[in-house]
Amino acid sequence: MLRTHTCGQLRPEHIGQSVTLCGWVQKIRDKGGLIWIDLRDRYGITQIILDESYTPTPIVEAARQLGREFVVAVSGKVVERASKNDKIPTGHIEIQAQEINVLNPAKLPPFLIEDETDGGDDIRMKYRYLDLRRGVVRRNLELRHKMAQAVRSYLDSQNFLEVETPVLIKSTPEGARDFVVPSRMQAGEFYALPQSPQTFKQLLMVSGFDRYFQIVKCFRDEDLRADRQPEFTQIDCEMSFITQEDILNTFEGLTRHLFKQIKGIDLESVQRISYDYAMKFYGSDKPDLRFEMKFVELKSPVRYGQELSDLVSGKNFQVFEDAQIVVGICAKGCAEYTRKQLDELTDFVKRPQIGAKGLIYVRYGADGTLKSSVDKFYSEADLKAWAERMGAEPGDLMLVLSGETDKARKQLNELRLEMGNRLGLRDKNKYAVLWVLDFPLLEWNEDENRWFAMHHPFTSPKPEDMQFLETDPGAIRANAYDLVINGVEVGGGSIRIHDRKVQELMFDRLGFTPEEARKQFGFLMEAFEYGAPPHGGIAFGFDRLCSLFGGSDSIRDFIAFPKNNAGRDVMIDTPSPIAEQQLNELAIAVKLPVA
Amino acid sequence: MLRTHTCGQLRPEHIGQSVTLCGWVQKIRDKGGLIWIDLRDRYGITQIILDESYTPTPIVEAARQLGREFVVAVSGKVVERASKNDKIPTGHIEIQAQEINVLNPAKLPPFLIEDETDGGDDIRMKYRYLDLRRGVVRRNLELRHKMAQAVRSYLDSQNFLEVETPVLIKSTPEGARDFVVPSRMQAGEFYALPQSPQTFKQLLMVSGFDRYFQIVKCFRDEDLRADRQPEFTQIDCEMSFITQEDILNTFEGLTRHLFKQIKGIDLESVQRISYDYAMKFYGSDKPDLRFEMKFVELKSPVRYGQELSDLVSGKNFQVFEDAQIVVGICAKGCAEYTRKQLDELTDFVKRPQIGAKGLIYVRYGADGTLKSSVDKFYSEADLKAWAERMGAEPGDLMLVLSGETDKARKQLNELRLEMGNRLGLRDKNKYAVLWVLDFPLLEWNEDENRWFAMHHPFTSPKPEDMQFLETDPGAIRANAYDLVINGVEVGGGSIRIHDRKVQELMFDRLGFTPEEARKQFGFLMEAFEYGAPPHGGIAFGFDRLCSLFGGSDSIRDFIAFPKNNAGRDVMIDTPSPIAEQQLNELAIAVKLPVA
Secondary structure (H helix, E strand, O other), rough: OOOOOOOOOOOOHOOOEEEEEEEEEEEEEEEEEEEEEEEEEOOOOEEEEEEOOOOHHHHHHHOOOOOOOOOEEEEEEEOOOOOOOOOOOOEEEEEEEEEEEEEEEEEOOOOOOOOOOOOOOHHHHHHHHHHHHOHHHHHEEEEEEEHHHHHHHHHOOOOEEEEOOOOEEEEOOOOOOEEEEEEOOOOOEEOOOOOOOHHHHHHHHHHHEEEEEEEEEEEEOOOOOOOOEEEEEEEEEEEEOOOHHHHHHHHHHHHHHHHHHHHHHOOOEEEEEEEEHHHHHHOOOOOOOOOOOOOOOEEOOOOOOOOOOOOOOOOHHHHHHHHHHEEEEEEEEOOOHHHHHHHHHHHHHOOOOOOOOOOOOEEEOOOOEEOOOOOOOOOOOHHHHHHHHHOOOOEEEEEEEEOOOHHHHHHHHHHHHHHHOOOOOOOOOOOOEEEOOOOEOEEEEOOOOOEEEEOOOOOOOOOHHHHHHOOOHHHEEOOEEEEEEEEEEEEEEEEEEEOOHHHHHHHHHHOOHHHHHHHHHHHHHOOOOOOOOOEEEEEEEEHHHHHHHHOOOOOHOOOOOOOOOOOOOOOOOOOOOHHHHHHOOOOEEEEOOOO | OOOOOOOOOOHHOOOEEEEEEEEEEEEEEEEEOOOEEEEEEOOOOEEEEEOOOOOOOHHHHHOOOOOOOEEEEEEEEEEEOOOOOOOOOOOEEEEEEEEEEEEOEEEEOOOOOOOOOOOHHHHHHOOOHOOOOOHHHHHHHHHHHHHHHHHHHHHHHHOOOEEOOOOEEOOOOOOOOOEEEEEOOOOOOOEEOOOHHHHHHHHHHHOOEEEEEEEEEEEEEOOOOOOOOOOEEEEEEEEEOOOHHHHHHHHHHHHHHHHHHHOOOOOOOOOEHHHHHHHHHHOOOOOOOOOOOOEEEOOOOOOOOOOOOOOOOOOOOHHHHHEEEEEEEEEEEEEEHHHHHHHHHHHHOOOOOOOOOOOOOOOOOOOOOOOOOOOOOHHHHHHHHHHHHHHHOOOOOEEEEOOOOHHHHHHHHHHHHHHHHOOOOOOOOOEEEEEOOOOOOOEEEOOOOEEEEOOOOOOOEEEHHHHOOOHHHHEEEEOOEEEOOEEEEEEEEEEEOOOOHHHHHHHHHHHOOOOHHHHHHHHHHHHHHEEEOOOOEEEHHHHHHHHOOOOOOOHHOOOOOOOOOOEEEOOOOOOOOOOOOHHHHHOOEOOOOOO
């Protein structure tokens, strides 16, 4: 090695030793004949000192030529530091430089290489290799490494085998758009990149592999939203001879292991709630349970039965009369919200992406009085009944939305999360982990006017719900489950179909002709005839999981070389045109759409 | 779980317990009122027994309906086995069946699911999921899993961070053909799949990651040979602030760790030889050193100097007179080879893929007589001199080739390996590990009439050889090295260029215009200006490494779902045509070459 130690290694016990360190010049100060250099590498920062009174002049001169981010090798003696720095592990020592070698000079970086940088997103993406030098970014990738190691060692200990499945596979029409790869050897034909290794992991179960996992890149050619990447990483898992309960227990185990290993947290109970429950009480299939603030219905939709009496109808308030549902939340201690704050909340729910028509509020004053934005229609006694049902106490604020059931719930979910933020109930260092169970098998797609698989076409229906297949397909529940942490879906899976006839029926319901089903998934259905075990699995979004553990909202911070929102890598400048000869070899031509 | 134990778990200590096993029917025998079923899962085989005299009749009837590869759950009592089978760990017990549930029936498999199968390559590729049920195949993938775990834990212990690099990158003209991926969002532009993460790992070094690794899929669109796959897996590594010596030591450490962990072998010395030495004495840059049989020159090529006197010229044997080199090997104890055996060897070297014109042999009889195929030209004294130089003793056979230096050496390499096979010197359970060092930096490409980088364009030349840049570029040695095990190159790498000017010079020598170099690799050269540390690395062919450890010549046996020689996955039937709509969205058209 060009060094004897790293920049994070030296301690008082090394005092007196001659050492050589290599690293980047983080900072250099030159004052009163003394020069201090902060030398940085992945492992830490060590202070180098030069003193005109005893350091040889050529070395001092050399040091004065250094700039930020120069790569240097410094040799010298470890000495005790006069003014100790307790903030860094090497803060009790420094190196008296006896030799400085510039291994590579550096141009001035286009932004500050510090945790707090002055660089904007674009410049940091273009110079990603410089952004990665910043401790905050590097630590994210160190966390990712540790998490991958912890996942692998846990699953290995549970008899899971990591098996690599192919990247060059077959394009299938179901789900998101595939990226495709033209084949040169089979002109006119294409591979596709996997959206997930779904069929392969099922085939591994048919092969008797019993327990499979893989940390694997997957690909989706979708229009990118802020926090989506065209390539992303999954922890992909599958097990045989299991029930749903076994999957939940196994991967709750993995989750607990990760929290313990990575965060030092002993996870408390992992709740299990049904999809219907989640939608009814939180308006979301991935509720954030770091705080309660459950929905309370003042008027319930007919579909789920009028379990509770209707507290709002018959008072001539047309908005509620017309509504399928009237539903609210109780914000503890917010009765004194100002007019301005209430207007902000109204504006919030009326934003186009949320789309509520308005917001009803009831202030339950500390003095026991009830004041609402619908005082014209509802007496204090009426409001008292609302408060009772909502568990509101003096000092609380009730916020009520109404309208079409699904829409109103989704809107109230947004408002609930907003109130959680305002009340500081969404602490990034607190974790609420839960399973959401019993997802619907199918969801209706208005655009294409047909049923789609909510999870994917290989998900098994609950046998007791198969009676609804003809009458009410939307009521069929699936053996499907999501793991949700802090309102983020980090994993999802299902018990699979392992019977050819059921799989054929499913493809039929999803609008495949038998010929299409055979062409796309014939190999899987045939495999089911050669002895397929009952099996099921789950996949975790690894980028997302890392960002959660890292306390960040952005998965991009946890990817070494992410693409931007247009799917471009602006650092290497791709995608990019390719040579005509290359196109010819691949038997394809670019055919730009006519403007 | 649907089972209480696996099929490999039960032992005499479980006798008396009620258990449920799940698995596949491996075999069923029905004789004299007794039925034996071998039930198989990944973990082993357990014998199930039914006896008409005490097993309930419905269970007996159910068992008689079973066929091979049916998936069943069997409940019953663990009992001591009358005739113990010491060959399997469960051989001292059996299960008296009390209940049998068919979880899934199976059609008769198209080939035998046993270590020795009757299925040919094609049918086993088509039904790969059945082939994977065979113990021999499954164990290969278990080995692969274990090796990946061992690699990761070793490198983790050495402070390497696993960092995922992108799969959707930029097409570059150097090296093999890229697979490309049309971009939908950037019509007319393409991503490429990485042939290796080379530039990204170098950027990670510029970022200060210090030690990087990744077990990663790579892609090459080359015409496939028997044992090549379009997608393959590398153990990709890079280190900063190191010399070549550090790389060799670190990865010798990894190799030793793998041999110890996986094979229980304490590796003996790892030799280091130069490329020139390897070519001179073994005719190969990846010599199999499980056996010696070094080349001995009877007439040396001029280039490397006539270190040894010429023993063959001036005797009117025109073949040798015209030859640049006359070089042989000594096959111990083969003097009694029959005419037929010698003809076989002659035919072997004359095969078109080897291409020698003929083979000279000298038999050194046990009685001390010397008989050769060139007795007309060389006296017994001449041959004695040959024997002396070649270290031949009575009983040995000398085999001599001649011609153009490089060709003759390559031919003799093939003959040496063939003799190694014939003499049983290439034992699959013996391992000879070595480094080959000091590769040439450049090699001349006759077809394109220009120099190519032998390793890749980022490899640094040895500074002391830079003097040959104008006069003799082929003489420049690189800081490049290969790890060779049993004649197979399992890894290769180099110390990289980390200076923009040197990198520019290299691209220039490789025929890039400055504009081309900037367009393709500008980001890397720019990165070198912002403080790039000295760095180097290595990449191992993981498929190959697994096959070596598994004692197989075929990497395909160690890949779960390999492609055939035409790059097809015959199981899922891909590549395949895609829909017109998909092509339109991607702004490409198929343009088949005119026949």
